[in-house]
Amino acid sequence: MTILAKKPQSLTDVPMHYCPGCGHGIVHRLMAESFDELQIADRVIGVAPVGCGVFADDYFACDMVQGAHGRGPAIATGIKRSKPKAIVFSYQGDGDLASIGMAEIVHAAVRSENITVIFINNAIYGMTGGQMAPTTLVGQVATTAPKGRDPKLQGWPINMCEMLSQITGAKYLERVAVDTPQHVMAAKKAIKKAFENQVKGVGFSMVEVLSQCPTNWHASVDQALEFVRTQMMPQYPLGVFKDEEAR
């Protein structure tokens, strides 16, 4: 008997609390697989966000801190600088990273902190019940944009990979999705690379994941996958925005 695939060792046995079909769990698994494969599990220290990912410390079998809202990159900076051998990640939602935490993510990139950021873009504030995020699409309904996001009132969605690609210190930026097995495989490759970069000392690496939130999109799981493809991808094209070796 050979096991072809099973729960990676870097995940605990605690069942995850995410809603059925949510992308967060897929991304957790891809990260844990990367820790196992890169044999860095005993060196990883993570920072869990405020948002649906807040209990991530229960699910990863590594040391973790749960940070203040949006401050993950600052906390990860402190951990990495005081423990340079640790492999440090900040796991963040789009509300966390692109609104309250905008300054922290930008300046971590500016300093090219040798950390890995996993950025879950689901175009909504999931945990708090579906308020508009900076990444909410034009026309997308949120509790704080009941008629749909109107650029005249709320501005346009923000593309974090494109924006951070202007920063010299940002070394690796890729946007992926987890809506199909093919995209999940590509996401795995990107996430693994973002951690491998840290091992090599490349500098600031971030993977943005387009992630389904069926609950707050008020969609079935199938409709949510369709939303990722037909609504999110045109605004947030998948691809590599930066891939540089450290200088």
Added chain:
Amino acid sequence: MPRIEVDVNRCKACYLCVNACPKKCLGKSTVISKKGYFPAEMQRPQDCIGCKMCYMMCPDVAITVIKE
């Protein structure tokens, strides 16, 4: 022969695996789990090719893929 095991204590019945299976081997169980879901289950084991697509999509890491 490849086969899969579904951990019914982790499965939340999103059925991403059911849709991902290229051989349409998986379906919805009619037995309710302790969690209150109708978990995904293997319904056509003879067709399973061990491609791991179901494992890949599962957000709850409920699937183990085994080759005998």
